[in-house]
Every structure is written in C-alpha cells, then in structure tokens.
Amino acid sequence: MTQCSSDPGWLLDELASAGRENLDAAHVARYDIKEDADAGSEIALLQDLGLNEGSTLLDMGAGTGQLALAAAPVCGLVIAVDISPVMLARLRAEVAARALANVDCVRAGFLTYEHAGELVDFAYSRYALHHLPDFWKAIALTRLNQVLRPGGVLRLWDVVYEFEPHDAPRQLEAWCSTGGVSVNSEWTREEIEEHVRDEHSTFTWLLEAMIVRAGFEIEDASYSDDRVSARYVLRKVEDRA
Numbered sequence: 001m002t003q004c005s006s007d008p009g010w011l012l013d014e015l016a017s018a019g020r021e022n023l024d025a026a027h028v029a030r031y032d033i034k035e036d037a038d039a040g041s042e043i044a045l046l047q048d049l050g051l052n053e054g055s056t057l058l059d060m061g062a063g064t065g066q067l068a069l070a071a072a073p074v075c076g077l078v079i080a081v082d083i084s085p086v087m088l089a090r091l092r093a094e095v096a097a098r099a100l101a102n103v104d105c106v107r108a109g110f111l112t113y114e115h116a117g118e119l120v121d122f123a124y125s126r127y128a129l130h131h132l133p134d135f136w137k138a139i140a141l142t143r144l145n146q147v148l149r150p151g152g153v154l155r156l157w158d159v160v161y162e163f164e165p166h167d168a169p170r171q172l173e174a175w176c177s178t179g180g181v182s183v184n185s186e187w188t189r190e191e192i193e194e195h196v197r198d199e200h201s202t203f204t205w206l207l208e209a210m211i212v213r214a215g216f217e218i219e220d221a222s223y224s225d226d227r228v229s230a231r232y233v234l235r236k237v238e239d240r241a
Helices: 025-034 039-048 066-074 085-097 134-147 165-176 189-198 204-213
Strands: 056-060 077-082 103-107 120-126 148-158 216-223 230-236
Touching (some): 025 085, 039 066, 056 066, 056 134, 066 077, 066 103, 066 120, 077 085, 120 134, 204 216
Parallel strands (some): 077 103, 120 148
C-alpha cells in the first residue's frame, strides 16, 4: 500500500517505515507473547498523573492494543492509532469481542493522524517513534504536542540509546547477544540486529533536545540498565496549535 494521493510528495511513507514484522500476520499473532507492555503498571502511572473516567487518551502506535484495552475501563475515551492494517485489525477484533464502546480505532500514523474534537488529556507512545528518522521524530513530537491540552501529559517509551557514539559497537553487541532462539516467544538476535540496522532508534541526547523543542517539559526520565531504552513523562508547557 502506498501513501494517499492527497499527501504531498515529500511526506515520509509511514507504512513503508512501519517495520517488516509489524506488517506480517504471523508476527502480529504472536506479538503479545513476545512483548509484555506492562499495561497495568503503565495505567497506574497515568492514573497517578491524573487519568480518570473523564479523560481522553491518545495511544499513538497502539499495535495490538495492550495499553488501549487496559485503559478503556478507567478513562472516558481511548483513541487507538496505528499505521499497520494488520495490527489494527487485531485490535479492532479485540475491541469488538469485549464490546468496548469507548475505544476508537484509527488507521493513521504520527504524521497523518488528524485530530477532531477537544484536545486530549493524555498521549501515549511505546516502541513506535523509532520507526521514524530523526527529522520526522521532531515533526511527530510537535504534532503530538498540538493535540494535547495545555498541561497535558505524553508518556513516551522507546528504544533510545543512552551511550556515546564511540561506545556503540560494544553496547550494541552486548544487546544483540541477549537475543533468544525462539521467534515465537522471545526476541531473537536476528530480530534485534534487524532493529539496529533497519530502524531509526536514536541517542537520548538527540531525542531529548527534540522533546524540549517540541514544547514539552521532561518531568521524568529513566533509562534501562542495558542503556538501550528510555521512558519519559513529558508535560506540554505551551500551546503551539
């Protein structure tokens, strides 16, 4: 599938950048076994930050919907957005099976989602932003800022490198060596290598500059012990709509 004919020719094709595996039905079917989104703890964190039954949550890059489905019982509206038709089909099936009336599934990406209605209270993105090159990450963060109400919160969790460029070979080899052998239940070395080689994870010092430039305050940042992922609590500090 290519971009919509109405999109400008210079716009990144997000579907083409979505990652081979996220368009593969077999991978999507086993994704929840391979990857636990820790949705319960994430919802508890959002509730501590003010998420309640009156809140609207935008889940950008919702995937199979682990977070969106967990959020539905505790907030007013969840807008679950994903560029992959395979991921979104799985999520829509689960929403229908649970008869969730407050989950709105939207096929779009960071660069093409068009928000309608009031600004949202919370935005969430986990392991999705790295599919965009850095230029487009900055655009995506700015667009997320524009759909958040003033003071709204973005919870961002991604593969981000918290080491210096000269140390990359050692750090990346250490990460790749943690890969397992079963593609059905764990991330293999080949999958980790594919991520490093073909996707667009960046350094913390680059991403954090983009975050601030987009109009967010970094309220909290935590980095994994292996220095290859980061979690942020970001608050919109000004309205750039």
